[in-house]
Amino acid sequence: MALHPLVNIGIRAARRAGNVIIRSLNRLESLEVSAKGRNDFVTDVDRNAEQEIIDTIRRAYPDHGILAEESGASGGGEFTWIIDPLDGTTNFLHGFPQFCVSIAVQHRGRLEHAVIYDPMRQELFTASRGQGAQLDDRRIRVSKCKGLEGALIGTGFPYRANTRWLDAYLGMFKAVALATAGLRRPGSAALDLAWVAAGRTDGFFELGLSPWDTAAGALLITEAGGRVGTLTGADYELGGDILAGTPKTYTALVELLAPHVPDDLRPAR
Ligand code: IPD
Ligand code: CA
Ligand code: CA
Numbered sequence: 001m002a003l004h005p006l007v008n009i010g011i012r013a014a015r016r017a018g019n020v021i022i023r024s025l026n027r028l029e030s031l032e033v034s035a036k037g038r039n040d041f042v043t044d045v046d047r048n049a050e051q052e053i054i055d056t057i058r059r060a061y062p063d064h065g066i067l068a069e070e071s072g073a074s075g076g077g078e079f080t081w082i083i084d085p086l087d088g089t090t091n092f093l094h095g096f097p098q099f100c101v102s103i104a105v106q107h108r109g110r111l112e113h114a115v116i117y118d119p120m121r122q123e124l125f126t127a128s129r130g131q132g133a134q135l136d137d138r139r140i141r142v143s144k145c146k147g148l149e150g151a152l153i154g155t156g157f158p159y160r161a162n163t164r165w166l167d168a169y170l171g172m173f174k175a176v177a178l179a180t181a182g183l184r185r186p187g188s189a190a191l192d193l194a195w196v197a198a199g200r201t202d203g204f205f206e207l208g209l210s211p212w213d214t215a216a217g218a219l220l221i222t223e224a225g226g227r228v229g230t231l232t233g234a235d236y237e238l239g240g241d242i243l244a245g246t247p248k249t250y251t252a253l254v255e256l257l258a259p260h261v262p263d264d265l266r267p268a269r
Contacts, residue, residue: 004128006061006105010081010115011124013056014101017049017085018119021092021099028095041089046070050085053103057081069212080106082238084212088188102190104215114216114223116194125194127216127223133197142226142245145202147252148179153245154192155183156206165207171260172205179256189242193217196244197224203245203253205231207265211238218244226250231261241265 003011024031024045031043050070057064065075068083081103086092088099097120105113114133116125125140127133133140145151153176158165176183184201186192189209196204197220218228218236221244228236228244233254236242243253 003126004113004131006079006113007115007126007128009057009060010103010105010113011117011126013053014103014115014117014124016052016056017101018117018122020049020052021045021086021101022119025092025095028093031093033093041093042070043086043089043093045092046086046089049101050083053083053085053101067211069210078108082106082212082215084190084210087190087213088186091187096187098186098191099188100191100194102212102216104212104219106215111215111219114219116190116216116220118191118194125197125216125220127197127220129219129223131223133220133223135198140198140224142196142221142224142247143199143202145246146248148176148249148256149181151180151202151245151249152200153180153183153249153253154195154201154204155185156187156189156192156209157185158207160208162208165262165265168260168262169207172257175256175260176205176253189213190217193228193242193244194220196226197221199224203243203249205241205243205253205257207231207241207262209239209242214239214242218242229254231257231265232267234267 065080067073084102092099101117103115112129114127221228227250231241
């Protein structure tokens with residue numbers, strides 16, 4: 001099936017950013033690193049990769065809006081590109097080979113297209129609303145996992161400002177560790193979500209994320225037959241807390257985590 005033109009531009013942008021990232025790997029020592037905040041590093045690689053993406057989009061669609069991690073929001077109109085030029089910067093800085101480029105396109109506030117590119121494995125995940133999800137040119141589906149037993153669950157540990165949820169999180173961690181085959185913390189939320197879509201993990205949860213961490217991954221999962229929402233099972237919103245999985249693993253996780261969800265993350269009554 002032919003890819004949508006917006007997806008083709010997204011792929012071109014993601015591959016260019018991936019090249020910037022890979023070229024920088026062998027000069028990790030000399031990278032200029034600045035801290036945005038405690039435990040939050042941004043490098044000239046993040047910025048250069050983001051510029052490549054924005055230039056590629058602007059050449060094709062000069063009037064589209066952009067929401068990008070390093071440079072913020074610009075432009076307007078019906079279309080918005082949501083961009084994380086390098087998801088997993090901490091991994092990247094250590095040469096720990098788990099990071100990606102994440103690009104999503106919203107039309108009138110609804111997620112329509114997703115591109116996630118893993119430049120180490122050269123794996124390309126794509127999805128368009130109603131058209132399914134692909135890894136390279138193969139169709140992907142979430143796993144057949146029927147709940148918690150035997151499930152492999154991805155997660156992200158709270159850090160930075162999110163450490164206020166650490167105790168609540170440790171309660172969730174313990175509950176999941178006791179009920180499933182195990183937890184993994186690969187360190188790139190966008191790629192973690194793509195791996196749920198590809199059936200490599202059966203579910204995922206994390207607190208305190210940003211729109212660019214989850215937008216593309218969320219569409220990939222729903223197009224791969226999975227479910228995505230908040231920790232309490234409410235509809236997915238850009239950013240914030242996220243829970244995803246195969247339909248049955250998702251429902252089971254909502255129930256398992258319910259007693260541990262911090263008050264400020266419960267829907268107002
Ligand atoms: C981070 C990664 C990480 C997640 C953090 C994110 P960044 O993104 O996705 O897995 O735990 O919450 O901020 O800063 O490397 O783009
Ligand atoms: Ca990110
Ligand atoms: Ca980033």
